[in-house]
Amino acid sequence: MSTTLEYATIDTSRWRNLPPPPGFSASSSTSRAPVRSSGASQASYASLKEKRAWDFAIGPAKSLPMQAFMLYMSGGGVQIFSMGIVFMLLMTPFKNIAAINAAFAPFAPTNASANSIMTLPLQKLVYLLCNLLTLAVGLWKCRSMGLLPTGTGDWLAFESRGTPPEISLL
């Protein structure tokens, strides 16, 4: 059982005609000034959003030096720690790219559709490139650990040979 407060019953007419408190200026609530200043703040808000979108787009690139340092510290062996980092490096770009529209939605200009791929195209492109850069670092690490099947030796087990055309009796 819940209780609700019913404000409608309060009689406000008694207090309408009270004089303002001493020192209260009525000019601050005039209507002209707010109209002019609202246009300026809208523009600054849009530029702020764009700036924030650029910051977000190059965010993966900014974290690269730190990740590179982590990779360096994790060593070349195939261990749980280095594997964790490598998996993180390989997975995050894909996750980020998949969620690219959602990630940029807060920065979308008010007049544009937040979920369209065409909003903030430059930022998104840069974001994409930065993520690919992260992926490349991850793949480079994989290669240095020998986890990429690049050599012929990795495909040797799938090679097959037929029977020779000649038979030699020995």
Add this chain to the structure above:
Amino acid sequence: MRLPKIFLALLLTALPLPAPTAALHESEVGIVDWHKQLVGVPLIGSPNTAPLFHRFSVGQGVTKSVVVTATGSNVLAAIDPVDGSVAWRHVFDAEDPIALFKKHKDVIATLSGPGGSTLRTFNVLTGHLLLEKRLHALNTGSLFEPGDLGLGIAFVPGSTPNESEQLLVLANGHTLRRVDARTGEVVWSWTSEDQSSLIIYTRIIPTSSTIYLIGLAKSVKSYTLHATTFSTQSGTLIASRNIPSSLSPASATTPPSSAFLALSLFPSPNTNTTTSSSHETPPRLLWLEQKTLHTLPLSPSLSHTKPGAYKGVAYKELVDVGLAEGYGMFVAVLGDGSGKVIGVNGEGKGEESAVKAFWEFSESADSPRYTPSIYAGGLDKDGYPYVSRIYWSHVLQKSSIHTYAPHLSKGEGLVTGFTLPFDTTMHGIIVHAAIDTANPSPYRVLTRVVLTTSTGAVQLWQQDQAQWTREEALAEIAVAEFVELPEGKSVGVEVDLGGEESFVGRVARQVLDAKDFPQYLVKFVKRFATGSYASTSTSTSIPPTNTNTTTATTGPLTRDTFGFRQMLVAATPQGKVYGLDSSSGRIVWSRVLGHGWAAEIGATVLPIKLFVTRGVGDVDVDVRGGGDAGGPQVVLVTQRKAENTLVDTVIFHIDAMTGDDVRKVSPSGDIFQGLDIISGPIIEAFLLQKQTKTVILLDEFMQVYLYPDTEAHKADLEAASPSLYFPVRTGGPGKRQLMGHQLLLNPELSNRFVGHPTWTFSLPANEEILTLIPSRRGPVASVGKVLGNRSTLYKYLNPHLMTLTTSSLTSHPPRCAIYVVDAAKGSIVYHATLPTSAGVCDVKATITENWLVYSYFDEDFTGVGQSKGHRIVSVEFYEGVKPDDKVKSSDMSSFSNRTTEVTAYEQSYVTPYGITTLTTTSTKFGVTAKDIIFATTNSKIQSLPRRFLDPRRPNRKLTNEDVEEQLIQYEPVLQDHPQRVLSHSYQVNNVRRIVTAPALLESTSLVFAYGLDLFLTRVSPSGTFDVLNENFNKAQLVLTIVALAVAIVVTKPMVQRKRLRERWYQ
């Protein structure tokens, strides 16, 4: 327990393999391996090497006897007559053939080498070598035929027990020495002044004062006896004279030394009566001249009179039964074949009665009802002589033995006899006998006889009871192969060849099959609960109930869980084939090979090749429509050399499980008669494996004979013939060359395929091919080798590779060489020139996949930093010139231009021992790493992992990539690691060949070494990765799982309750 192949490959590559510590544990000895000590077939050609009983005192009046023999495997052996075990043996070097041995009390003295260059004495009880003395340099020794001519050992009589034995040693036919048996000190020596004269001294008769040395002088048309006498003490020459005689040996082939005998008498064992007179009995010479027995007493001054002749009786042969020296007795064979025991008559006066015939064996004349007799002499405990006669009666189908004892029955002589149920279908015919007698009561004589048979068996019979048999032919195995055994009973799977079965039929069959399900379930639960799985150590052990029963009642052998029990079929040049159980070395069956039409005149059957023509998995096209499911079969290709020099090629088709004749010509238990397929010698024999397995034989005219010669096999050959290539060695000894051949059928000329040459392997004129070693064929798991940088070296897997070793001894300097040749095209893939060792080429090699390993002895040392020693060289062939070059060599035509695009990586190592033979392990899928198995000159079988022989071992500090490839840094010396010795502490002597075969387990390979001894073990080069460790704690695993299950059952409701509470009070 068996995993798919790809799984294994993954497992192998994924496992970080440390250096395999595959040492043999002491607890595994006798479980994973067995060793059969053999001595070889006794040399029965001369009484100086043939088996004999020797009784010696071991103190406190206790005597012990051994059977001493020299054998064709160059072994001096003492066999315990009680159980037939080898009391001791001494293996002589191949270049030091044993020529004769002499026994005396507890010493056995031997002469060996050319001209008797080495004297050795042994303790008869322990076999310890007491003395080894080189009498002359090997190259100054004269070679005589037979080997014991011109040699002699005699013990100087009269040495007291305290002082050591003195020996008189005659070597080289002209040098006599008196040698101390313990110290080897030469007391005196005498050499014939005229060494180039034609006198070959060959017999020593020592007496306490005088030594008589009897020799043979070659005169114009016959041999004349020559005698020389010496003083025993000082060795001064007393006299030397020719004896007017003219020896006539029994036939052209018998040596002249067998035509005369030197009789002498020891002081009689019965010392009470005739001590003085026997001392004075002079030695006496006896010889056959114009079939007449002549005799002459010898005196120190040799001032003898005219030899006495026993005219009127024609003798054929004098047989020394080992009693001539010391007992003055021998057997003379009359013209009609009767045997007479003749001896020195101690009491008689005058030359006519000096020698008398004691006894003539009744019914010993030549007769179609029995074979010619074999005579043997022996002694009893008191030293009285006995003479025995053994013959085989065709009427009774039994052997009989008659023993004559001259001193029994108040000096009248006593003959006792019995028959031996000798099994002639198992052991051939008796070729030699040695007897040992006992005389427990005045009219009873007990005889032990050691028989040597034509099949190389040595048997001891005590009266008519066979005590033991040693199959010494196994010391001379010519060919041997593993044959896989079939499973015990085929459960469930019945392959219906007659098309599809109806639904009702299938349901009915499955319902029927389901009746075994409860039994299976019970078994499964029991097995699971008790954990009684087969383990690698117990899988081949025979259940205890079966050990005492014979093979006939246990039925055929069956395969064990891991395929460790296989049948070893071995053929010997003695004309006998054996089937051995590879898990224990037990002889499961043995068959004597028949001589066919040559049975009357005698022949030898020499095995050439042995082919497994039907394995366990093979479908037999010859037996259509089921019925005879058939076990594994082998075909033995032999050459029969008859006494009249005719040579035939004979084929024996043998059921490997039972030894039965597959052709059903010879009943089991009888002599195995083969099929005379070629009336002439054979050039080569091959096995063609297509839909069928066909044995292809080539006669002198390169005509092809097939076995089996059915339509299916013919069609198979016809289909294969255009692409069939084979090399044939041509030319006689000294100029053996190699020619490649192809088969051609010209119906206008012949209905047989005929081989015609397609290429010649041209070697320099003075270079001759010694051996042809075909590549060991088996499944190849991987076509390349992955390097550290992930590139691949593709293996050069030309399936036609073979290895040739050659020698060119007449070139300057003499050289040996090794070639790897494509057998289809004759092109050389690899060639290396090697030094000779002691003037001969002794290169051992094995080749498998793309890997060649060979060993030789390098005696060149030309400068500082080089040394002589045994080398082992490992060569690997890879396609192209660099990694990732690929020519697909394994399925490429031999006639492609790219077959020679090959790079050989090689590296040479120093081994501490010489290698007598080497091979690689073989496994079912070829996934497991291959070890080299080799036999060393110090009688051990060793394994060497491939890692140590990798020719890519870097000669620098290892890089990361090298480490990733698990390479190890190159070291020239292969350390002699005792844990790599497979043969434990056994001496496995003179190994001629090592055969390896895969077991059902991929990890394990069976290794069988034969030579003088037989040795079998199993090896796991990469560890037993496909079988659980024996120490695996199954109880712990089951308990853990049970405990976890209980924990789940207990905690599940608790957790559910808890989660409910959490929801409620959130």
